[in-house]
Amino acid sequence: MTLARWFFPLLAGTAWAVLPLSLSAQISETQAPPSVVSLHVDAAKAAGYRIPRTIFGSFLEPIGNSTYNGLWAQVLENPSLEENLWDTNHIAEMLREQPELSEASRLGLPLPWRPLDVRQGNRYEPHWGDAANSWRSLEVLGVPGEATGIVQRVYLPVQRELSYQGSLWAKHLLGPATLTMQIRRHHSLEVIASTTVTATDTNWTKYLFTLQIPQGKLQRLEPADFVVLVDGEERVDLDNIDLFPADALENGLGGLDPDEVKMAREMHTPLVRFGGNFTSGYHWKDGIGPEDKRVSMLNIAWGIPEYNTFGTDEFLRFCKLIGAEPQVAVNLGSGTPEEAAAWVKYVDNRFNSDAGGLHWELGNELWGSWNLGWPTLQQLPARTKEMSEAIRAVDPRAKLIATGQDPDHFQQWNAAQLTNPAGTFDYLSTHFVVTTDATVKPSPNADFLAQATFALPVQLGRQLREMQQQMDGTPAFAHKTHIAFTEWLFVGHRPDTPRFTNMGGAIAAAAFFNMLMQNADVVPVSDMTGIMEFAGIWKKRGQVYAAPAYYVFQMYAGADATTPVAITGSTGSYAVKDGITRLPNIADVPYLDTVAAKNDAGDTLTLFVVNRHLTRDLTTDIDVQGFAAAATAQVKTLDAPSLYNENTDDNPQSVIPKESAVAVKGGKLRCVFPHESVTVITLKKS
Known part of the structure; x- marks a missing residue:
């Protein structure tokens, strides 16, 4: 023992x-x-x-509204007016919530934009191949004597900020040259805030504007409409429309949500993992350089937009603001060793002055067919080795986490990884994203689900010991390689079960932290899912708040406790x-x-x-x-x-x-x- x-x-x-x-x-x-x-x-x-601080890591992935419409403070969706940014399931959900978008799409408007006046019919023409950003722009053809424009429903954090800064790209085509930006009451003609720019340039030009909401005119959680209007018979090509609260923590125009950054800082997390299923199709160079030139595309892992405006530099800035180190998962799906090595060099240069020694994860859940370019068991060791060698060539101090299997069925997969030479990796990862209302017992009641869920960390600790024993039984890795628990989450679909959003999930999380402290000699790295959404920080309708498990994380990670x-x-x-x-x-x-x-x-x-x-x-x-x-x-x-x-x-x-x-x-x-x-x-x- x-x-x-x-x-x-x-x-x-x-x-x-x-x-x-x-x-x-x-x-x-x-x-x-x-x-x-x-x-x-x-x-x-x-x-x-010792209990290392690194067991209190967290996890950030572009899923749901964790980054876009969340940590990244951009108010608008699809600001670049693109097509094919959502899969059909998300489009169906969008149309159920806003049925009027069906008619907007028929008129050629990109989701979730809609016409100011649908009765005007076809006054919109998409243009491909001549855009200020990405692939597509939108020409608006004004109706003489009438207001013509595009609209998007927005939620503004007016409880915190009343000033909003924006920009848009325009190319004047015909007629008058005045563009009007407004905040209106949702589905109403009432104008709450308005400003104009004169857009005369016949080449693509960026125009800045500010909208000021009068005190008390818009309530917390109340929807509003953001509107762009053309003047009379004006014709103009529009692209890349941005709108940010003025207090966004700036990275050029726009930036990070200050409420989310403050709450993340108060978690006291030492590591933030940037990874997940999107990793296997993510190419980091898409997310660097001038934001106006970054290309919007489909996040194929989750069927949602990847605007690439929250990329490596924004992630590193977030880490610095909250006092955490980055832990990055590199692309072992469609990526190459050269691409990964270049990313390591880029991050080392910008985060810690080329000192190196950060945590790098060699892929994510490579055993899952949902990950793009997943390797077979036979391909796995060689692919891990070549990625490891490429990274160690640019950063010999890098702490490498190879993809391991889950604690309940790890033996065969981990054994394949352990055929690699000594030093190929420092840790094997494991994940436990568990559905708490899926039981062997048929038709369980709520009490059974709660007690069974609360017991899971106890058995997990025993399974982790078995995983470590397998490593220690392999001479090349014995007593030098340990476990990195890089995702864990309690998911429930029934309302009467412990899950990441409720108090039951918080109890399960606390029991998990106790288990980690009891087993920190073999699990020195762990990342809770996630710092945004899931068991962490949420933003809905402009309001930032936290799941109960967030407070458990804060209580544990904020404690000064290092020796059991x-x-x-x-x-x-x-x-x-x-x-x-x-x-x-x-x-x-x-x-x-x-x-x-x-x-x-x-x-x-x-x-x-x-x-x-x-x-x-x-x-x-x-x-x-x-x-x-x-x-x-x-x-x-x-x-x-x-x-x-x-x-x-x-x-x-x-x-x-x-x-x-x-x-x-x-x-x-x-x-x-x-x-x-x-x-x-x-x-x-x-």
């Missing part, structure tokens, strides 16, 4: 008799919690490894049979899951506590030895009236941590841990 396994199981050494499991039982309580739980912390007994110390106790436990399909049978799941750790200075001791019990608040006496604690400890607790409570744009702070204090006397303290909760206790030396 390793040090990590000796220090942490709460049932080790207890006298409780384990009751036999009934074959018909699905959740079996092996030992009920006592009326008062006792925990003993011995701060003098330190584990033989011994913690034992008897808290009761349960077992799962026929649970979540990926890991259906899990024994010895403690109701109260705890980790204790000191900081480097030795003046702070932190306890991380997850109460998995669905109904019982657990009154707990904690005895601390080997640490002279001050008279008061600080407590942060995250819980909610229901496991299914979420934060939303309407109610962005429904589930947030509560702060309190508890008295410490002679190294003893009593805490009550609410059922289905996460608590972090910080003790300082007296």
Whole structure:
């Protein structure tokens, strides 16, 4: 038994008799919690490894509105007026939400733009091959004596900013030369803000403008219409229309959403992984250089636009703003070793003055046929090796993460990777994106789903030990190569199941962090999905908010805790049979899951506590030895009236941590841990 396994199981050494499991039982309580739980912390007994900051990495991928219409503060969609930027599923969803776009498309307007007055009929002509940006521009043919133009529904963060800066490219063709930009009330003639530019140039020219929203004229979450109008019988070719809040953190005109950057900084994440399924079709040079010249295209992994305005430089700037290092996944699908090596050199030069030594991931989920250009098992080792050699040639200090398999079926795939020569990679990745309402047990109730989900990290820790044993059994990699858990997420489709958006998902995330700290000697790198959307930061209708799991991440990553110390106790436990399909049978799941750790200075001791019990608040006496604690400890607790409570744009702070204090006397303290909760206790030396 390793040090990590000796220090942490709460049932080790207890006298409780384990009751036999009934074959018909699905959740079996092996030992009920006592009326008062006792925990003993011995701060003098330190584990033989450290908790690296890198287990608190996060993950960013252009999916949903994580980057575009999210972190990247551009208000408009399809600003370059292109076609074929969405797959049919996303187009169908768009048309269900805005049925009027069907008629707009028939008139030749690119989604999601629509005509100001559909009764005017055909007044729009797409032009290909002569565009200021990308492939296509749009000619607008004015109607004499009438307003003619294009419109897009927008949500503006007016609760934070009332000034909006924009630009557009225009080429004058005929008639008057005045372009008018407006914010109107949605589906209304009421003009809220308006400005004009004189666009006389017959060559493509960029024009800047500002729109000022009067105080109180537009409410938070209220839709508005952004309008571009031509003057009378004017004919003009339009392209690349931008609109940004004036407070966007600038990268030229436009930039990053300041609310999202602030919340990301407060997560205290040391790593941000730039990767995912899009990696296998991403060519990094598409996302560098002048933003007006970057080409919009389909993100084939997710069927959504890739505007390329959030590229490498923007990502690196985001990392610097939040105090994180980049962890980049290179293209092992359609990419080449030369392309990857050039990207490494580019990033090293711009992020850390050519010092190198950053984390680079050699592909993403290459075992999945959904990834472009996926290799067969026979191709895998050679492709990994050639990519590794190309990167190490430009950065010998690079920390390389080769693609491994998931913890529940890793053996064959990882064995193929381990046929490579020593030094080919430093880590094998693993992912666990699990559907929590997919169970072996038919028709499970909500309580079963919750208990089975909360148990998953316990079994994951055991699986990770097996993965490490396979590496250690390969001489070329033994005790030098470890696991990088580069994606993890709890997904549920039923409303009554723990998932990344609700309080149940936050409890699962906290149990996952406890597992990572207990196994940090073999898993020194981990990235939660994701820093934007999923279990992280969301933006809807112009409002930025966070999932409950975001606050768990903040509580854990913000703690000053680097060295695990011994913690034992008897808290009761349960077992799962026929649970979540990926890991259906899990024994010895403690109701109260705890980790204790000191900081480097030795003046702070932190306890991380997850109460998995669905109904019982657990009154707990904690005895601390080997640490002279001050008279008061600080407590942060995250819980909610229901496991299914979420934060939303309407109610962005429904589930947030509560702060309190508890008295410490002679190294003893009593805490009550609410059922289905996460608590972090910080003790300082007296």
